[in-house]
Amino acid sequence: MGFIDDELQEVSKLCQNVVDGSRLVSCVRTMVRVEITKTKFKTIIACIQFPEDYPRTPLLIELKSKTLSVKLLDGLTEVCEKECKKLLGKAQVLPTLKFIRNFIDENPLICCYDEISAVKEILVNNDELKLKQKHSCISLKVHQGLYYFKAKVEVPDNYPVACVKVEDADTNFPPLFTRHLLGQGRELARRCVEPPLKKKPQQPFTPSPSLKTVTSFLIKSIKTLPQEHCQSCRQTCLPANPENAETNETADMHVERLYCGHLFHLHCLVTFMKTPPFHGGKKCPACGQRIYHDKWGVSDKLAEERWAHQQARARELAEVEDFFN
Numbered sequence: 001m002g003f004i005d006d007e008l009q010e011v012s013k014l015c016q017n018v019v020d021g022s023r024l025v026s027c028v029r030t031m032v033r034v035e036i037t038k039t040k041f042k043t044i045i046a047c048i049q050f051p052e053d054y055p056r057t058p059l060l061i062e063l064k065s066k067t068l069s070v071k072l073l074d075g076l077t078e079v080c081e082k083e084c085k086k087l088l089g090k091a092q093v094l095p096t097l098k099f100i101r102n103f104i105d106e107n108p109l110i111c112c113y114d115e116i117s118a119v120k121e122i123l124v125n126n127d128e129l130k131l132k133q134k135h136s137c138i139s140l141k142v143h144q145g146l147y148y149f150k151a152k153v154e155v156p157d158n159y160p161v162a163c164v165k166v167e168d169a170d171t172n173f174p175p176l177f178t179r180h181l182l183g184q185g186r187e188l189a190r191r192c193v194e195p196p197l198k199k200k201p202q203q204p205f206t207p208s209p210s211l212k213t214v215t216s217f218l219i220k221s222i223k224t225l226p227q228e229h230c231q232s233c234r235q236t237c238l239p240a241n242p243e244n245a246e247t248n249e250t251a252d253m254h255v256e257r258l259y260c261g262h263l264f265h266l267h268c269l270v271t272f273m274k275t276p277p278f279h280g281g282k283k284c285p286a287c288g289q290r291i292y293h294d295k296w297g298v299s300d301k302l303a304e305e306r307w308a309h310q311q312a313r314a315r316e317l318a319e320v321e322d323f324f325n
């Protein structure tokens with residue numbers, strides 16, 4: 001028997017034992033085909049062919065996957081070929097398969113390769129995105145002026161069935177903004193993997209990847225928040241220096257965020273809420289959405305009465321002033 005036949009025999013005997021999660025689909029001279037599975041989304045099919053003067057030349061390898069990025073597979077194919085070149089004159093199939101399995105184990109972030117590339121594209125200057133393969137997370141640091149936001153985005157093993165988690169936030173945005181960034185980020189992640197409550201039964205829900213959704217939301221918000229205006233006085237809400245941000249949530253210049261996302265200084269919002277028209281409820285001047293806020297659970301009628309009362313008081317005061325002038 002020739003070298004290749006001996007190797008084929010060894011592969012069919014040992015493959016499933018020495019390469020975790022492997023399934024031998026075919027093992028003949030023309031093609032060795034092995035499916036290596038870690039999770040449903042981390043599955044690679046290796047198609048291996050023997051070149052003419054094998055084993056003095058490296059194996060011909062083609063990698064396929066239904067879920068992993070083509071670019072990633074191209075890169076991995078190249079690395080596998082290099083590995084084979086180190087083994088010229090020897091059996092290369094099993095070491096290559098073991099190498100692929102090892103690569104899947106040591107690089108849990110392979111399942112979001114394309115998403116990570118897309119997120120890197122929207123980062124600028126000194127923003128950072130670092131891959132921590134060992135901990136299956138990315139570390140994100142985004143700057144805007146003197147503001148920064150840093151967090152860890154964890155990618156669970158069964159991603160994208162389970163969503164990413166945003167952890168360990170470190171930032172100099174005021175607490176209200178940090179709460180918003182984290183709360184909204186987590187909510188967006190949840191929606192990627194949980195069906196909406198009002199689900200139409202005809203449409204089965206499939207979880208979608210959440211990494212890019214969450215990180216691009218964070219990046220976009222961090223870049224725009226420091227420049228956003230108060231919808232009433234049109235001044236920039238956050239001071240250029242984060243140290244000067246108002247953290248007392250009852251102070252006049254404290255920045256409030258409406259449910260629609262638009263910003264107001266507290267005193268500007270109070271004035272706006274107390275000024276007519278009240279009919280149909282107060283609406284955000286920027287987007288026209290009804291203003292809901294925990295601090296103003298006031299009915300149209302009550303607002304109208306309060307305003308009328310204040311106007312009457314103002315008239316009285318004006319009359320009193322007139323009297324003395």
Ligand SMILES: [Zn+2]
Nearest residue numbers: 230233265268
């Ligand atoms: Zn204002």
Ligand SMILES: [Zn+2]
Nearest residue numbers: 260262284287
């Ligand atoms: Zn609005």
